Amino acid sequence: MNIYILSSGKYGSRIVNHIAKSFSSNIVGIHEVPEDLPEFIEDVSGYMPSNLPEADLVIAVGLIGDINLLTPLVAEGTGAKSIIVSVHEPKGMPPGLMQEIKDSAMGKVIVFAKPFCILTPMGDPFIDEFAGKLGKPVMEIEFDDFVKSVTVIRDAPCGCTSFIAEELIGSPVEEAEHVADIKFHNYPCQASMSLDRNLGDTILHVAGYQSKEAVRRALGFSMKSAVVDLETCNTEGEECDHLCVDSCPQVKAGVDTILIGEDNKAVIDPASCGCCEQCLDECPYGSIEIVKKRFDLKKK
Ligand code: SF4
Numbered sequence: 251m252n253i254y255i256l257s258s259g260k261y262g263s264r265i266v267n268h269i270a271k272s273f274s275s276n277i278v279g280i281h282e283v284p285e286d287l288p289e290f291i292e293d294v295s296g297y298m299p300s301n302l303p304e305a306d307l308v309i310a311v312g313l314i315g316d317i318n319l320l321t322p323l324v325a326e327g328t329g330a331k332s333i334i335v336s337v338h339e340p341k342g343m344p345p346g347l348m349q350e351i352k353d354s355a356m357g358k359v360i361v362f363a364k365p366f367c368i369l370t371p372m373g374d375p376f377i378d379e380f381a382g383k384l385g386k387p388v389m390e391i392e393f394d395d396f397v398k399s400v401t402v403i404r405d406a407p408c409g410c411t412s413f414i415a416e417e418l419i420g421s422p423v424e425e426a427e428h429v430a431d432i433k434f435h436n437y438p439c440q441a442s443m444s445l446d447r448n449l450g451d452t453i454l455h456v457a458g459y460q461s462k463e464a465v466r467r468a469l470g471f472s473m474k475s476a477v478v479d480l481e482t483c484n485t486e487g488e489e490c491d492h493l494c495v496d497s498c499p500q501v502k503a504g505v506d507t508i509l510i511g512e513d514n515k516a517v518i519d520p521a522s523c524g525c526c527e528q529c530l531d532e533c534p535y536g537s538i539e540i541v542k543k544r545f546d547l548k549k550k
């Protein structure tokens with residue numbers, strides 16, 4: 251697989267450096283896009299890199315605003331049929347721009363990863379080869395009462411999973427998800443702390459939820475989650491339109507954190523719940539609360 255990368259700014263550089271650790275022999279070109287471009291650009295073709303090599307996958311990281319329209323043009327120029335666009339900043343990819351990029355990438359497979367560490371295999375051979383190594387974090391943890399060793403199966407594209415893995419060694423297991431949370435925020439992830447209106451949360455927070463989920467799944471339990479009271483959920487005649495589902499940033503990011511059962515009641519997955527409390531505020535029946543206890547997880 252040949253990978254061509256469009257990168258901009260510090261966020262882009264960090265990711266490119268980390269991608270190179272896993273895919274150095276696959277990278278056929280990296281084009282640095284200037285950081286100080288206006289968000290609105292009439293015609294991006296003037297920024298087109300020259301002498302494009304043949305590639306299978308084009309990855310865009312760190313680009314803000316209209317310059318992202320360069321990505322489908324570069325894919326066309328390299329012959330790539332697969333594209334990953336990483337989104338780390340709300341203003342970097344408004345919905346209208348995303349649609350414009352999709353339209354100009356017609357006939358290609360394009361994935362918008364917001365944040366980049368939400369990426370999982372999705373049925374495209376090149377995107378899946380990449381997402382086999384980098385994307386949504388996956389770990390294996392050996393433990394007794396303490397974390398003994400951690401193996402990173404899939405690292406976040408910025409490398410934060412490997413950083414967290416080292417820091418987890420020796421932690422009491424029941425504190426490990428909390429330690430992962432703290433260490434995630436110590437790592438210079440550089441995803442935005444501005445509210446992303448489409449997620450209803452910051453992109454940085456949603457990235458943190460993925461790291462925490464990796465630790466919980468590896469341990470087989472979670473120590474804190476939102477929980478729905480099935481006695482009161484959807485019981486008072488009027489349907490609630492499942493406002494909890496609509497408010498959950500994890501669901502909006504594409505994670506199955508809240509599912510509605512055949513009985514029309516909500517069930518929250520304690521592995522992926524970020525405990526952001528947004529569903530608590532939205533539920534008209536007050537049926538959701540945050541519970542601190544050990545939740546044993548079903549194997550995935
Ligand atoms: S607290 Fe509610 S809204 Fe927040 S992540 Fe958990 S289930 Fe989703």
Ligand code: SF4
Binds near residue numbers: 483490494495533535
């Ligand atoms: S938890 Fe609340 S918002 Fe969600 S389905 Fe039940 S009643 Fe509706």
